[in-house]
Structures are given as C-alpha cells and as structure tokens.
Amino acid sequence: MPDLTPGVTLVDVDDDLGVTPVQALLLDQVLGGDGPAFWVDGANRANTTRLRKLAPADRVLDRIEVARGFTAHQHTSLLDRLAGRLDARGSPSTVVVTGLDGMYRGADIADELAEQMFIQAIASVARVARVHDVPVIVTRCREDEFSRPLRRAAVTHLECRATPFGPRFEDAAGEMETLVYHTGDGWMQTTLAYWREVLKHRARMHEASTLERAAGPIGVQ
Template sequence: MSTRSRRPTADLPDLTPGVTLVDVDDDLGVTPVQALLLDRVLAGDGRAFWVDGANRANTTRLRDLAPADRVLNRIEVARGFTAHQHTSLLDRLAGRLTARESPSVVVATGLDGMYRTADISAELAEQLFIRAIASVARIARVHDVPVLVTRCRKDDFSRPLRRAAATHLQCRATPFGPRFKDTAGGEETLVYHTGDGWMQTTLAYWQEVLEHRARIHEASTLELAAGPVGVQ
C-alpha cells in the first residue's frame, strides 16, 4: 500500500515470518535494514541477532538510530571475517536458538560477501554459502520469525539466496522518500514524512521515522495491556 499524501507519516513494511531478501540502493546504505531491525525489536519482546558478513554492522549508527538505549540491550551483533568463521557463526546461532526463546528478528547482512574471497576454492565457497543459507532458513522455519538478509551483488552466485527467500523487498530512493517494494505482491510502502516533497536519507531522517514508529508501538502496547473496557 503506497503512502503518497503530504501529511507526516512514517511507514515501514510489515515483516512476515520467513526469509526476506532486502536489496537496497547503494546511496541508502544499510540504514533502511537497521530501521527494519529496530522497528521489529520495538514491536516485540524477543531479542534480535545481527550477523554481518560484509562489514556493514555499524553499531555506532545503530545506537544513533535507536529511539531509546534500552532497545539496544536486546540486540546482539556478530561479525564474520572469513568464510569459515561466518558459516560457523550462523551454525552456532541456529543451534543456540533452538534451546532458548524465539528471537524477534534475525538479520544477516552481506550474506554472500565472505564466500566471494579468493582464499578458498570456488567449490568450497559455494558449499559454505549454501550451508549459510540453510542456517538462516532453519532459524526462520523453527522459530517462525522474520529473517532479513542482504547480498553484496545480484548475480548467479547469489541466486540460491534469492530462491530461498519467501519475500523479496527492494528499497529504492525516490523523489518522495525511500520506497520499499515487495517484488512478488507489488505492494509498496513509501517512507515519506516531509512536507516539502524532498527526500531525506540522512541519519536524522531515519531517527525521526523510528521515533514515530516507537510512539505507534508504545500506544499499541498500552491498548493491549489495558484490555477491553467493560460497561457496568
């Protein structure tokens, strides 16, 4: 559903359980994925886990984006610096989560990045990449939660990741603001809340979006806690 009015809005896509591949314009960087991560943490009670394979896990930016510091206490970040290390991190996460409460969301940025390096053979790189995909798919299936993944390049090598994803979102820069589009269903969410028609992709823009979303989630939580109002 597109949001095209000039009234202040701050919409983000609703994430469904399963693997979701997010392709983001280079100009927008990883910030839209961080916004989705934080929004999911705000909406639920579980912890979030972010495994990075392309040096995209900027925790300073994540701290700046978070509407409150308490949100960050529920996010764990890990980085893989080699193909074997990255695969091991995802294997361990998948095994660890089977014995504890389900997470609110899992993010794996640059999932294909470590498997494109020249320090391992092409055959082994492909095997480890498929194993990494299987790990994130297992997490999504066992815990029935959204798992957000990104890729470094859209090519034949990363095609298995696209096939494994139940949902494919594209985040594009438009004159009206960043636009998330579901390539299968055609649904669009325009993250647009400026009154002058100009797009803002600065940190301040995404901070304002998340602050607005935090107020929405807080209001929903209060309504649920209050329960139905009876008439005596």
C-alpha cells in the same frame, strides 16, 4: 516501514542508501517484539555507532547482539552457533544477516567449496526462520548467478529505493510499497535524520499498541 512476516526476507537496497534502511528494519522489529535480536554480518556492514544513533532509546540496544565473520569459515560457524543459541534462549524478535554472500566470494577458498558453504549458510538462516517462526532479514552484496539460491530461499523480496521524497520499500511483485511521505523540512533527505524520525514515530505506534493490548477488551455493562 513494511510489516515483516515470519520467514526469510531478502532486502536489496540502493547503494547510496547503505545499510541504514536494514538497521531501521531491525530496530523496528525489536520495538514491536519481546525477544532479543541477533545481527550476523558478513560484509563489514555492522556499524553499531550508526545503530545507536538510530535507536529511539538506548534500552532498545540492550536486546541486540552483534557478531561479525571475517572469513567464510567464521561466517558459517557463527550461523551454526546462532541456531544453538536461539534454541537455548527462546525465540528472537528478529535475526538480521547482512552480506550473506560476501564471505563466499573471496579467493581464500575453492569455488566449489564456496558454493557449498554458501548453500549451508542459506540453510542455517532458513532453519532459524522456520523453527522459531520469526522474520529473518538478509541482504546480499551482489545480484548475480551466485546469489540466486538466496533469492529462491527468500519468502519475501523487498527493494529499498531512493526517491525525491525519501527511501521507499517495495516488493519485487509490486504488491506492497510505501507511498506516504511527509514532505516538510527534514523529511525529504535520505539521511540518518530521516530514519531516526521514522523510528521515533514507529516507537510511539508500538507503545500505543502495547498499551492497548495490556488494557484488554472493555466489557459492556
């Protein structure tokens, strides 16, 4: 999995992979951090049943709060409230906003207002990333002219593509890609089992890193 840096990271995922790679990124950030995580959904992608199946341990889920907006006004309100909630609770390990453009493409609001609210939503997630210096993972429903402001606001743009050996993350500039896959039984499928296995390994890596930091430097006699 890619190591995310603070700032807005736009992740475009192949349709047949669904939201699972983004959920895996969310869990990986929680495993490697100390703060809570927040997931704001605007495209009916917040599947907590799948999230629980992916998690290496149930205790990881205690640090994730999930909210879903069903209209454009609800969605912008949730993002505004999120910023205030983070100010009260301290810095999170990560924030995920799936389908950021979804609620602003509906027919219930005028086009001009929809565009204004979409820009406001982008500004809210950018502020969270800037003020708290944390990764904010966002996805979009479609790549088109309407979603272009989100692409411009993103510090990092990742793509997750299906390959014969499993999903592969790469950045749009071609400077980062995950190339190493274990090709034994069970690893060549782009399924829930694949991501669960990846997260188990990542959890062990994070735990080892935490123990190493806790031990501190070894003095020389």
